[in-house]
Amino acid sequence: MNLSLPQTEQIISTMVGYILSQHPSKFTAETLPHDQSLLELGVLDSAGVIEFIVFVETQWGIEISDEDITKERMGSLDKMAALVREYRGRKG
């Protein structure tokens, strides 16, 4: 687990790697949109979203609180990356 504040690009790259390996779809690393909902794109279903959240929490050693589990905060890879940085930033 990397304890320094990760860069957005690194976070997204790790997330994309996970998505492509665990939830195969028509998208590739080059075509997977970073600014759209993975649920609405059909990349993740409701169970897949939970798996993804658990992956993110485990990977970056954070626990996302309930009120942040919303479309506004987690509705795309870009938003997820920002959330991870925010949580990691709070951990100092």
Next chain:
Amino acid sequence: MRLIDLTDYPSLRYENGSDDEVLDRALGTGALPAGQYAFARARDGSVYLVRDPVGCNKLFFGRLPGGDAVVANRIERLWHEGLPLAEIGSCPPGHVLRVTQAAIDRPVALDVCSIRAEPRLDPGEFAAGCRAVLESAFAALAQALAARQFVVCLSGGLDSSVVASFAARHLKGVVAASFTYLDDADLRRRALGAPVERLESASEDFRCAARVAAALELPLLPVVRPRQAVAAAVDASVRLCQDWRDFNVHCATVNLFLAQDIRAAFPGRKVVVLTGDLMNEYLCDYRAEEVDGTAYYKIPRVPLDRRRKYFVRGLDAGDREVGVFWGYGLTACQPYTVLAERYMRVPAPMLEQPDIKRTLNGPLLAPAAAPHVSRSKTRAQVGGKDLGTLGIYHRLGVGEGELKRVWQEQFPGESAAACEGLIQFGRYRLPPLAAGA
């Protein structure tokens, strides 16, 4: 700020105390009693929203253009008051939300899922503790609701059979109700008086339920439908259960049929319908299903303690029990609400044991009922030939797309995104909270 209170779900608590007393105690101690309740109170220029720890009763909230707060158990009631869906939020389970003109905060925020597991939990002591809590809860029901007609829904599985065991001992005049599909020939035989449990097309679950009812000396109300009845039940199932996700809608359909016949059997009576709901969430006792190669009810591949959180927190969204029975003027009662905290203490390694439910809950069964309980039962809606209600929905071609369409249809002018936005990541959407709340 004025409060427009459109709540109309019945409350069930297992200890004395008015809504005001519950609110006072919550604000003073941070504790909320077990039960099924969701209410609002206006005090000192604020509005307080209060919801039970598991989230059995739903509580939706919004603000009218003039600033008045409006609350209801039903989303459509707020919408018909003029609130767009995008402006409707839900009070989370175990919360007290305080709404002022300026902001919303949460002076009480309980989360049953945050209770720590007990690594050395002793199953025998655990069952004894659960028994004592259920004894007390049923004694409270018997006292508080003595004049009501009690009906216990029996699916043939362990969860509802335990509830029936306690109901038979503590409550007077209890009737059991169980559901099965029948084919056309058996429906004719049934009409001529044949016992349902002897009919070939009755489900094995129904037969188990009939045997459990007989063992407990409870009269049985057989609820039967042809498979064709499902098509006509889709709209009501979606609307009453305030959800479009298939696992909840399918369950709601079974409850809809039960509610219809229970209502017809006891016209004009105040009826309490006991169900064995919640235990599957507490013990992660759900599995994925497959019909003709199509996967349903996918289970997240995450550690069991996380999966349990997902299931239990997910009880927030969907109204397959209280909402569906309410639609027919019946009070649903989920006695397992009183055990939520205890089951959160069951450690994850124990949840992985193959027959853990029977280990923990088998001792709660009445001895006479125990030999008749189905060992394979999980979801009520997959019982019977061809995966029961799930199989029928599949063969009708009614998937989540169609269920979403039905949900959206009741809110003309609202976009699909607005309709679907009410449930996010398996939970009803929170209202916007003050920063740091």
